[in-house]
Amino acid sequence: MNELTRQALLGTGKSGPTPESESGPVDDLCNSIPAAPLSTESALLLKLGATAVYEAAGIEPNTVPAIEPDHDDSACPWSDAASELLEQAFSKDFVDVAPELCRKILDANHVLPRAILPVALDTKSPELRSKITRCLGCRGRWLAALNPEWNWAISSETSVNENSSLPELKRQWDEGTIAERRAVLRKIREIDPTQGREWLEETFSSDKANDRNNLLQDLEENLNADDEPFLIQCLKDRSKYVRTTAIELLATLPESEVVERMKIRSADFLLKTSSPNEDFKLKCVPPETYPSEWETDGIPENPTSRKGQKSHWLDWIISRVPPRTWTDRFDCTPEQLLNGILNDDWGPVVILGWTRAIRRFGLAEEDVVLWGRPMWTYWMAMLQHNVSQVRELAGATLSDLLGMFPEEMRESALMKSLREVHEPTILPISDLLTPLKTPWSRGFADAFLSLARNLLRNRNDQKVVHWMACLKMAGAGIPRESFPEAMKPWNTHSGQRNFWDSAAIDKLIQELHERVKLRERFYRELDKMTAAE
Incomplete structure (x- = not known):
């Protein structure tokens, strides 16, 4: 705060007369005004006003260092049409299409055209950013370095590359920012988990609490039994967040x-x-009391939600027991486990705990089908529960389960459910489409489009309108071979719906068509470039 502002805030009665200053443009301006001697207050106001006018008039520009020229990616001759299509894909209305186009650019061994680099670097989507960094090219990285808001493109995630040597990684670990050190830790844990943990142990006690917690979370990469002694030490950390993270990793x-x-x-x-x-x-015989030793292992005494204490303890502990423990203990199959507890009063809590354990520990390849099928069947049934929170939990759980299936099983599992369920609209279809790899297979895409057409043709209720929101995802997911099927006219029976429902469905079909058209036009431009090489 400068002296004039301080004096104005305090008042001249407390701060005294306006201080004398060295001769300058503002003082010369004030002294040039012919007037009778001014009061202290008037002199202060005059000087403040003159200062404001002087500062608003501008200042001489600072000298900035010259910008070094970029390395041109001239070997990538993008057409204007292709650049315009990519710019459209990076806009907020079509950002769901952009990741696939970036993937196509990488597959063709190209980089983004220079004309759209500012638009690409302005993106906020973390998923899209990860794709952009891989196809920026030399000019893109050069440009990103000139704007602090674009530094994400050249930060730690890209500075730690596949070819970084161990000495270079160690230098970055010792000298880098916390973001750079986290990237180094994740990288070294991929290469040599033991080395990464040893580096972390050397500096851990001197790091700030928040940094310790973040670095400890990154230890999850290739976490193994050799990390247990260090994690046990972290249970004595002075930060409760570090202790919580250590417990979760140990679990x-x-x-x-x-x-x-x-x-x-x-x-x-x-x-x-x-x-x-x-x-x-x-x-099921749930615990009746909370033993004091439970606190050591991070088991909270009281639930954070409306769940009862017994349900909370039961869910917490069972979710931290590997699923195979139960099949080994009772010498049974996962299907027998679920059927055996299904009618028990505490059955839903136990099954929820088993589901969370599957998320936590994952499933061995041979267990995916054994556990996946009965769990999928159970949570599909829960979609028809009369409590909305249970239905929402079932939808999220099904999406998680689908993501655990091998990629080659996901489409078939989802399509089987779509065909067999008596009411397809109970499925949270947008959530269930998310784990699928894009572009979808032609078989799945054509079957999906056929189902969507049948629903529109045969029904006019509100549930179908909500279900059709997934057409936007379909526009980004269906493969090129299915484009003609998607572009065929849709029988929407608009005359049998109210105006608002008809307008909503027409808009969703339009969004599907717009995405298909954009992708097809881009593919054609990419084909031309490839043919010209």
Whole structure:
């Protein structure tokens, strides 16, 4: 705060007369005004006003260093039409198409055209940014360095590249910013997990609490049993966030001491009640009290949601026990487990815990089908539950489960459910399409479009309108071979719907067509470039 502003805020009665200053443009201007001697207040106001006018008139520009010329990517002759299409794809209305176009550019061994680099660098989507950094080219990286808001494109994520040597990584680890160090840790954990952990141990105690927590989270890359001693040390960290992260990481190591204690605790919760000649049946006996030693393993005494204490403890512990523990303990299949607990009063809580455990520990290849199918069937049934929160949980869980399936199984599992479910509109279709790899296979795309057409042709209720919101995703997901099928006229039975529903469906079909047209035109331009090389 300068002296004039301070004096104005305090008042002349407290700050005294206007201070004398060295002769300058403002003083010369004030002194040139012929008038009787001014009061202290008037002199201050005059000087403030003259200063404001003087500063508004402008200042001499500072000398800036010359910008070094860029390295031109002249070997990439983009047409104006292709550049315009990419610019359209990077706009907010079509940003869902842009990742695939970036992928196509990479596959063709090209970089983004120079004309759209500013538009591309302005993007905010993390997913799209990761694609852009790989096809920026020399000019794009040069341009990104000139604007602080574009530094994400040349920051730690790109500075740590595939060819970085171990000494170079160590230098960046020792000298870099926290963002750079995190990128180095993730990279070195890919190459040598032990080396990465040892580097972290050397500096961990001297890092700030927030940095320690972030770096510890990055230790998740290739987490293994050798990391357990260090994580156990972190349980004594002075930061509760670091301790929580350490507990969560330990709870993902199937053989860690924390998980072993969870296994022991959970053994009392589920009891087999069926005799050898009866159908497999389980009974759940939830914990009645909160033992003090639970706090050591990070088990909260009180739930953060409206869930009851017993449900909270049961879910928390079971979700931290590897799924195979139960099939080994009871010598049964996952399907028998689910059917055995299904009718128990605590069955939904137990099954939710098993589902969370699958997310936490993942599934071995041989267990994907064994666990995936009964879990999928159960949560599909929960989509028809009369409580909306349960339906929402079921939709999110199904999307997670689908993401755990091998890529070659996802489309078939989803299409099977779409065909077999009596009411396709109960499926949160947009959530379930998200885990699918794009572009979709032609078989899945054509079957999906056929189902969508049938729903529009045969029904005119509000549920169909909401379901059709996925057509926008379809415009970015269907393969080129399915473009003709998507562009055929759609029978919407607009005369049987109210005006607003008809307008909504027409807009969704238009969005589908716009995406298909944009992609097809871009493919053609890319084909021309490839043919000319």
